[in-house]
Amino acid sequence: MDATAQQGHDAQTMRPARPRPLSLTEVARLAGAAAPARTVDVTGISLDSRQLRRGDLYAALPGARAHGAQFAPQAERAGAAAVLTDAEGVGLLERTGVDLPVVVAPDPRRSVGTIAARVYGSHPEDGTAPVLLAVTGTNGKTTTTYFTNSLLRALGRTTGLIGTIEILAGEQAIPSRLTTPEAPHVHALLALMRERGITAASMEVSSHALEFSRVDGVRFDVAGFTNLTQDHLDLHGSMEEYFSVKARLFTPGRTGRAVVVLQDEDDVWGARMAAHARAQLGADRVDTIALRGDVAEDRDAGPERHGADWTLTALTRRGIGHSFTLVHRDGRSLRVSTGLPGDFNVANAALAVVMVLASGTDVGQLQRVLDEQDPLTTDVPGRMQLIGTEPTAVVDFAHNPDALRRALAAVEPPEEQGRVIVVFGATGERDRTKRPIMGAVAARHADVVIVTDDDPHDEEPAGIREEVAAGARAADGARAEEVLVLAPRAVAIRAAVAMAGPGDSVLVAGRGHETVQEIRGVDHPLDDREELRAALADARQGRREDR
Template identity: 65%
Template sequence: MVASAQEGTDAQSLRPSRPVAHSLEELARLTGARVVPAPTGTTAPVTGVVLNSREVQPGDLYAALPGAKVHGARFAADAAASGAVAILTDPDGARSVVEAGVGLPVLVSLEPRSWVGPVARAVYNSQPADGTGQELFAVTGTNGKTTTTYFITSILRALGHMTGLIGTIEILAGDTPIPSRMTTPEAPHVHSLLALTRERGITATAMEVSSHALEFHRVDGVHYDVAGFTNLTQDHLDLHGSMAEYFEAKAQLFTRERTSRGVVVLGDGDPWSAAMAQRARNNLGTENVTTVALRGSDGTRQDASDAEGSAHVGTGGADAADWTLRSLTRRGIGHAFTLQHTDGRALDMHTGLPGEFNVANAALAVLMVLDSGVALDTLQRVLDEHDPLSAGVPGRMELVGTRPTSLVDFAHNPDALARALRAVTPEDGCGRVIVVFGATGERDTTKRPIMGRVAAEEADVVIITDDDPHAEEPAPIREQVAQGAREAVANHARATDVLVIEPRATAIRTAVRMAHPDDAIIVAGRGHETAMDFNGVVVHLDDREELRDALAALHADTKEQQ
């Protein structure tokens, strides 16, 4: 992906003020790379690391990596002109740099990408060896990462920490929010951000860690105090190819190289969560892994659903789990619940966010903080006095209006969509569920008809529209989703109507006009996002704005008719 000028500006704003200068010889010893000296024989110390030539500042090491279409060595001259003092690349890149007469010394490695993170860690001193760094919390899984990191941050603030956050929605560096363009930034950005937040007095940071981040070395060199796992459901198979490979990508987080302790939510009969718990125990040691299985106080399955994601709330793995859900009651639109350890300890907590799915996300967040070394009675006091698990998350089961109940959620894969729809089903059975959603282009195509089927099985009215087609034609994407929905209706699914409507704003307005006061509308797939990509043409669209405006128009019309 080509970075924009704004992206370069954001990257520069993440720089710490006090990097640690390293000589080329020191970096060669760290990486085991071969040094091709500059023609002049002179070298300058390295004080920064970049992957994008447009982000280069004086003193930087430019990592010229092979790309899908273009080798980064092609831009080595541009990097030199901007002040780069050395190049890190592979043998092909080194030959290109020398032949182009760039004039900079070159570190040559067979696997240069795998060294970008460790080099950035050393130069930015992101995790000092003297233990003065901040506590780091990592959350991985298909769904639930964002909500869980927000919960962790909220708890840590209540405990008195100055907090940082690196996630899908935003990066928080002290009091400065920086919009995020990917679930996890590249390795130089991660390390420079950690160093910057430490300079600003941040004492603890929560981070989403995606499978892409692990596969593409974006978190190399980072060591977490506690890592948590939410679940594994179908997504990103366009990258990983199979669920087994997807699992292996996630499992990279639970190694001694990357984390000290792990917390795993055991899903309802889900073999992936059980396998992740076992893998974590094998790698980290049983004493360093905590598991939680969630079920109702009567021991029966609670059909929890997670719009933004979590493991199922159910009985699976309960007998082997360290912590188990022993009570679950509705409190407003949220839930109060108790977790009990096998040794008899218990934690009482409450989340004000809608949907039983947030019980799993909240439980994971609480146990991750507990495993960081916080005393149980201190944590219980904070949960009682501050209600940190009711912190709202933009675009995650975000309530936009009532009568009809109207929410926006990021659910963009089959499992998350199913859980979102179950979460908004009216308890009294009097209202309908209306869903508006689509599928993204240039992503896993196999999930499109599955999402259509799930929508038809869990909602009464299904409205299929566009969701970031990218370079694909939108109509065929809509039709693939609709085909799955229509087949489900033919097999006596719940839905009575399957509509295909574009553009997305019209689909949202249609849903609102169709709704009765007791119905529930959920606009799924995009959450907090505010721009849609149609083959490179960016169109502003915020589901929350569109839904809010449509509801205002509906209520205005209703008032005029009275």
């Protein structure tokens, strides 16, 4: 089993010990389908025949490359009790000779979450379910969930986490393959957390998760919105559609409360999401946070200026991070600080604080843990992760134009004390329109731009690199003295370190915590943090030998 399959297998094995058997008649009802002539009880549900347990319902769904019904024989051999599929799947099942009861639904994917919720008991009505916090938006989801998790732990909660980097169910951690796992995994994990006495959990909810029904059947206590900038247009087609998918989270069936960040006075998407959430949930169940411009501007502005519930004021530097105050329109305030660099981490910290407050935490208790435990200075793997100093060397997940711009601003050395050198690329078989835009962003905000490979997938890497580099070379108002194209990625990282002086900053962007690079279906070991760490060590050794 390869690494990706093993990660998926590990996630699926995290199930509750006591599922609730569900009759196939009830499965059919939940799926809006006719009950089959043969009925059995199912004790689990799986979309992957390789991860299926005896007694499971096998959800044979259409996929990008194959229909799940093609793998029904493997599911039957693994002990599947029944199959849930669509009309196309029925035809495929008939050709395979599988002898299992079949529920035929018009859109089976839309019912998987609801079925999983029932069979795993992920949302019991006895009040034992963990408090659930969801974070969506283009950038900042991972860091915000780490912040909420850290805050909740500081408050004495036993916590869980479901996200891009890892899944935590108590002390057990496994790598995460998807930002949000498939619906059966999500419900199994939530039920497992309840069994283990976990009282609060944080989850990243991507637009893919909403589009592909991965959080169907989950109801969050609080959902937070970070921002909306260009990304994933290969899936959604337009920013308008991207917004509408994100907005599905802020509806009564999915969340009880909402917290929305307003990046500045021109943040159309934040303002629209706040208006949408108020219309859906009620104005008294939505909190907005005004950051005012580029966060640092107009520090004396009060909440009334923006019509926001909370306004960020008194922003000051604290080491490489910041301290600030959140002021509510009713006069309440919270003093907050984070040791993570960048104005975007100020926004992430503010969102986390208000989300935890909205989940039912007392403001005085929250202020005490903020003062005494510094919970918002927490390591987030691959997110503005400091690898070295002299030069400042940072790895970040920034993989779209807005995130790259913010990351470059965060590593800017003091005036006239050093250069910014950036190493990045673009993912293959994804939104091509952002490639030249990212190149232009890099050229405007860095002194040296090194374009390399990200995850090419099945696309020709040289072509991707050239699309990015062309944007850098053509950028208006470019700051970059050089635009280099270097591959493989490890060579590009070493070149950046070799040209960096002690006062410079090196940003390696785009892959963050990821440890493999996918090229034509093959996963190659590659960890930007390890490559950057090794390049810095070799550079230091070389300097010692030159003395």
